[in-house]
Amino acid sequence: MSNQAALVTEKSLVVLPFKNLSGDHNNDYFSDGITVEIINALTKIDGLKVTARTSSFAFKNKPTDIRIIGNELGVTNAVEGSIRIVKERIRISAQLTRTDTGFLLWSEKFDRKLDDVFALQDEISLLIADKIRENFGHIEIDDSLAEVQTENLTSYQWYLRGRYYQLTWNLDNMERAIVFFEKATDFDSSYADPVVSIGWCYAIIASWGHIDRKEGLEKANLYLDKGLKMNPNSYTGYFGKATISFWGNWQFEKGFQELQLCLNENPHFSEGREGLAELLTATGFFEKAAEETEQILKINPLSPNHYYTKGNLHYLQGDYQTALSCFKSSLKLDNSFDLSRHLRVACLLFLGDKQETLSYAKSFLDDKLVTIIEAIFNSVNKNQVPEYDKSLLSENLNLMVYWDFYYLVHCQKTEIALERLKEMVEQRIGQIINFQFDPFLEPLRNTKVFKELQNAVFGSIQPSTFDIEANKTIELPTFTQKESDELISALDQVLSREEAFLRADLSLRSLAEELVIHPNRLSKFINDYLQTNFTEMVNGKRLEHFQKIAVSPKNNHLTLLGLAYESGFNSKTVFNTYFKKMTGMTPKQWIKANQ
Known part of the structure; x- marks a missing residue:
């Protein structure tokens, strides 16, 4: 599998029900509602597989291992969170975790006025989408995702x-x-x-x-x-x-x-x-x-x-x-x-x-x-x-399956059964909408009444009636050679010469702002032209910097983790995992081999 193909398969997530920590179960509707809003917001993103609410909520109040959830749902990322309402304030904690490794990609806490909940849902949705894009490859993200059409709390x-x-x-x-x-x-x-x-x-x-x-x-x-x-x-x-x-x-x-x-x-x-x-x-x-x-x-x-x-x-x-x-x-x-x-x-x-x-x-x-x-x-x-x-027949026409109707058919009360079928078809009873294929109605299938009903309901339908028009994918304009050269030069200036990668809080959006380019365009360029994603690109710069300063005698007084933080890494796990992935050695082994 190519590197790009691998990235595509990993753009998937489940948003698990946010826990209600307000101390009042009557507030479950609110925490569930915020979860659904975030799910709905993220489903708007083409190229991102988001597990639907029903499957997500199957895990509500169940202490299940995140890796088991990922395997069961076929997703590689999970969003978890909690909500606490205290008087007129809302406190939300959210995190994004890889389900295959349990690795934490992002976490943040928010403390806002309750009236700010509308903007907060959009902010959290965008942050989650950004982190997926930074780590797994390009997706187009709108400037706003969660749209609540009221300001009345x-x-x-x-x-x-x-x-x-x-x-x-x-x-x-x-x-x-x-x-x-x-x-x-x-x-x-x-x-x-x-x-x-x-x-x-x-x-x-x-x-x-x-x-x-x-x-x-x-x-x-x-x-x-x-x-x-x-x-x-x-x-x-x-x-x-x-x-x-x-x-x-x-x-x-x-x-x-x-x-x-x-x-x-x-x-x-x-x-x-x-x-x-x-x-x-x-x-x-x-x-x-x-x-x-x-x-x-x-x-x-x-x-x-x-x-x-x-x-x-x-x-x-x-x-x-x-x-x-x-x-x-x-x-x-x-x-x-x-x-x-x-x-x-x-x-x-x-x-x-x-x-x-x-x-x-x-x-x-x-x-x-x-x-x-x-x-x-x-x-x-x-x-x-x-x-x-x-006496076995029922007068109740609101049954899930009309067993007594089938009973009429198989007792060979054909005339009565056809009259009842005609009545149910005329009333458009939803439970018998599949009557033309119902195996229990086989004895009626060749009767004149059955064929007339079948033709009256389905006779005008042609194969072309249900042709599904494929969604047209709107491709962003490709980069001209001049644009590519200019963007590579600008990236080199900001990342290599100005060493922006040393900032632990550097994000694709903040980098795009510095380069005066839309984040969607920058993401597409990094993925299509540089054949990598934002996180890999930045961590590659950080790794090079670490290797450079780690062998310098003047830094002997610093620990390996201290050198990693000096290089822009903000997590011991991220540093060790990425180092081993790129070099095949632990940081200690590499230092020993290069001194």
Whole structure:
């Protein structure tokens, strides 16, 4: 692997939940909120892999070794921190550590007025991004990353409270979150995020039948349209609109377009990519859906929902063994995840394992449903038509999986089953959006009604409908020979003749300021033209200086560490590690060999 390729693979990190040290668990929402803001800010940087919130928060309140976390998430860096609120002040401690070696790259403490929290989030995000770039290679960093669209602290705190519940993805909690978001708008009516979030919550809970569907979707549209007018760049706003179009109304093309708008604003939003995978699955574009599921699991590898999405894709294609493995992975992360539990039963049923099917079904379903599942098992695997028992049917249309509907199908109550399917399709019930590939509906597939429903819902969709336009990479202008020569000369002047490397606090940004060049341009030049990164370049100068002064008799009274500090190194570990890497010897061995 080339040096440059090695640098690229190391531009990855997880921001672990900042610890709440305020002594009041009611402030968890605030420390969690700051963590999410920093995650969201860093995901804006192209070329930087940032683990999504779900996987990051899987480690909340768990004393796990940083190296284990890095290995599990596939990242080489971790951000840890803590937050303490004392009266009107906020104290934040943050550090960036390599997960492969446990080596501390950066740490800092901040003590500010609580009102300064907005600027502080941006400052911390930029510092983290800078350190990644200095140590692992070029990335383009905007002048500002964390954008909070309010200056009203009270409104922001109510918003964070709401988001704390919203991001649980629990339907009851989402309804509760709406109340907090409404409080946020009371204190700042121009703050777009809580308005958008109200719409998003209504879109989810209405699409899944938690509240009246028609009324809920109307409210969702109202709030989302209002929020997007206030902030046309809200990726969550477009995600909410896509939720209504796709899950709520089965408008696949419109949902696809809105998901593209969402992902154009934030291509690393794993829920948006999951929505795209689900839409592609429902419409039969399995290969494209598989590509999306692999991407979301790279940035969010500990999400039970993402494993469900991948499992469902395989399940609908009849690959029950692979699907079962995915559902087991999902349930390992959350053993109460209902969708994965139901489809695990379905996979076991189609794999013909009756004992395991019924045993697992009994672990979370009532006797009536277990009886239905046994009847369907015998129909699928033994060609036994179940004896129809109308009392087993449910009038509840808000089930995760419609086992009683499948029971009708396999009892050969075809006319009743088709009438019910027609009713659910007309109502756009989200749970049966995949009906055209549902293996339980095989007995209905060749009926006239089924084909008419399939054609009415999916008939107008063409392969070109879901062509994904590749993001266009904007390349910075290359350096002319004259510019290169001038920049090399300027670097030599500042680093070699003026010995700026002796300053322990020298950073890429401060060096760029001295050279009167944008940090992005300087970073690109160092990486592309000098074939190294900022840290390696500066430490190389420091090493040369150390070797020069270490053999001078006039410095015999200084320790090796003292000489290292005199050369600009500010850490014993950095010095020893870099010295051994470049010379193959310890400092002591080198001194002995060169005296």
